[in-house]
Amino acid sequence: MTMILGYWDTRGLGQHIRLLLEYTGDKYEEKQYICGEAPDFDKSCWTNVKFKLGMDFPNLPYLVDGDRKIPQSNAIMRYIARKHNMCGETEEEKIRVDILENQAMDLRLAFIKLCYLNIITFVDFVMYELLDEHRALEPKCLDNFKNLKELLNRFEGLERIAAYMKSPRFMKGPINNRMAQWGYK
Numbered sequence: 001m002t003m004i005l006g007y008w009d010t011r012g013l014g015q016h017i018r019l020l021l022e023y024t025g026d027k028y029e030e031k032q033y034i035c036g037e038a039p040d041f042d043k044s045c046w047t048n049v050k051f052k053l054g055m056d057f058p059n060l061p062y063l064v065d066g067d068r069k070i071p072q073s074n075a076i077m078r079y080i081a082r083k084h085n086m087c088g089e090t091e092e093e094k095i096r097v098d099i100l101e102n103q104a105m106d107l108r109l110a111f112i113k114l115c116y117l118n119i120i121t122f123v124d125f126v127m128y129e130l131l132d133e134h135r136a137l138e139p140k141c142l143d144n145f146k147n148l149k150e151l152l153n154r155f156e157g158l159e160r161i162a163a164y165m166k167s168p169r170f171m172k173g174p175i176n177n178r179m180a181q182w183g184y185k
Contacts, residue, residue: 003028005076006053007061008035008046013073014061020077024084033060074101128155133175 005021007014009032021028036042050058059071063079070076078101081087088094131152134141142148156162164170 001027001066004031004064005029005061006031006033006064008033017061017063017073017076017080020080024080024086026080026083028063074105077101128152136173136175 003021003026005014005017005028007017007030018030033043033046035045046060053062053064053069055062055069055071057071061073061076062069062071063076064070065079068079070079078087088097128151131142131148135152142152156165
């Protein structure tokens with residue numbers, strides 16, 4: 001039976017599901033919902049049908065596989081992964097996969113907050129350091145990401161941060177301790 005993946009006509013929280021479905025060879029069709037134009041971005045294409053789909057917690061993305069109706073991207077990923085034994089085999093591997101899933105979501109959420117909040121939070125400092133470390137290891141890694149470069153520039157332009165970075169107290173390197181190795185060498 002062909003599964004149905006419902007999501008907006010964007011990559012967003014649906015792309016990793018599409019990738020997994022393609023990898024596993026599962027047959028699926030997409031039901032894409034398209035927002036209206038600015039300034040209202042009408043979502044009635046979704047809101048008019050969401051409570052008619054028979055889901056306990058209607059949300060996008062969703063996956064319909066026969067009688068199973070599964071909302072939420074991580075629940076969908078786990079469902080597909082369990083069908084194909086991709087959650088780890090030993091209990092230790094399963095725990096590790098669970099941890100990595102949550103780490104990936106933490107990173108995604110931190111990145112969203114970093115890019116979209118108009119207030120400074122401690123996460124901005126964590127994400128700045130992460131991006132700056134990547135930039136130190138590969139100076140051109142952000143060249144194609146104007147928004148990330150602007151974000152780093154705004155952060156470095158904060159008065160107290162700029163002063164600290166010019167002071168002798170600012171540590172340019174090393175990034176890691178001596179025992180750390182780059183490239184598994």
